[in-house]
Amino acid sequence: MACAEFSFHVPSLSELAEVMQKGLKDNFAEVQVSVVDCPDLTKEPFTFPVKGICGKTRIAEVGGVPYLMPLVNKKKVYDLNKIAKEIKLPGAFMLGAGAGPFQTLGFNSEFMPIVQTESEHNPPVNGSYFSYINPADGGYLLEKYNKKYHDFGCALMANLFASEGQPGKVIEVKAKRRTGQLNFVTSMRQTLGNHYGNKPVGMGGTFIVQKGKVKAHIMPTEFSSCPLNSDEEINKWLNFYEMKAPLVCLPVFVSKDPGFDLRLEHTHFFSHHGEGGHYHYDTTPDTVEYLGYFSPAEFLYRIDQPKETHGFGRD
Numbered sequence: 156m157a158c159a160e161f162s163f164h165v166p167s168l169s170e171l172a173e174v175m176q177k178g179l180k181d182n183f184a185e186v187q188v189s190v191v192d193c194p195d196l197t198k199e200p201f202t203f204p205v206k207g208i209c210g211k212t213r214i215a216e217v218g219g220v221p222y223l224m225p226l227v228n229k230k231k232v233y234d235l236n237k238i239a240k241e242i243k244l245p246g247a248f249m250l251g252a253g254a255g256p257f258q259t260l261g262f263n264s265e266f267m268p269i270v271q272t273e274s275e276h277n278p279p280v281n282g283s284y285f286s287y288i289n290p291a292d293g294g295y296l297l298e299k300y301n302k303k304y305h306d307f308g309c310a311l312m313a314n315l316f317a318s319e320g321q322p323g324k325v326i327e328v329k330a331k332r333r334t335g336q337l338n339f340v341t342s343m344r345q346t347l348g349n350h351y352g353n354k355p356v357g358m359g360g361t362f363i364v365q366k367g368k369v370k371a372h373i374m375p376t377e378f379s380s381c382p383l384n385s386d387e388e389i390n391k392w393l394n395f396y397e398m399k400a401p402l403v404c405l406p407v408f409v410s411k412d413p414g415f416d417l418r419l420e421h422t423h424f425f426s427h428h429g430e431g432g433h434y435h436y437d438t439t440p441d442t443v444e445y446l447g448y449f450s451p452a453e454f455l456y457r458i459d460q461p462k463e464t465h466g467f468g469r470d
């Protein structure tokens with residue numbers, strides 16, 4: 156599979172904290188950004204299979220929206236253990252956002268990858284979730300993937316933040332009461348873009364929506380049989396919901412595309428109360444509270460980049 160490698164600009168954590176503190180103030184009433192020890196992510200509410208998001212950090216973008224639309228390309232199936240080898244980090248801990256493995260599930264879904272991949276020393280652990288539309292009543296369901304399935308598949312597209320899963324220093328971001336138009340991730344991404352300009356910075360990690368509600372989408376279980384050719388057509392096809400805190404989000408974002416047709420941000424989330432999906436923005440600016448932990452990525456890997464592309468379906 157085609158795989159391109161790129162080195163991100165990697166500022167120091169203290170510089171990043173300073174830049175983000177200043178930038179996020181344009182969009183949130185209360186902002187506190189600092190460098191801290193990563194909390195133990197094996198604990199609630201994260202319940203990840205590893206303690207941290209540090210060590211040999213990478214962002215991998217696999218496939219892309221052009222494999223889902225205008226019409227689905229069912230050849231585009233992937234394996235997270237193989238992806239870990241492609242990004243030269245077998246055993247990597249990966250989190251992020253993508254499409255669920257229809258090749259296993261038999262239907263389309265939103266995927267929240269949380270995987271410690273296989274290494275010489277350890278068997279792989281799949282802590283992923285997926286959410287999908289319940290055909291019986293049109294509602295949605297969130298399930299832990301390894302309850303019924305034992306593979307490490309994903310499909311069509313994935314934005315992944317990979318690391319050794321080690322404890323270590325990370326950037327903590329607390330933001331309360333949204334005063335601007337940007338969602339939490341876009342606010343961080345644009346802050347980095349404004350400051351670092353042509354030097355792309357990539358970040359990933361996890362944040363909790365502690366209070367408030369968010370607008371989310373879940374794709375239908377069936378791929379569209381008629382071609383989807385615009386954001387308007389896609390929005391008619393998708394199912395939108397409002398989901399409530401606490402939500403555990405898995406953001407991956409890049410300040411500037413160095414020329415690999417990247418999706419600049421992609422965030423999926425799960426919860427312990429049955430809600431999960433693709434994060435758009437909070438719908439409760441006056442009461443929303445975010446708490447996040449982020450690490451900058453050293454490398455970008457672009458895997459199986461679509462040759463024919465378009466601009467829609469990236470929201």
Ligand SMILES: [Zn+2]
Pocket residue numbers: 252253421422423433
């Ligand atoms: Zn998504």
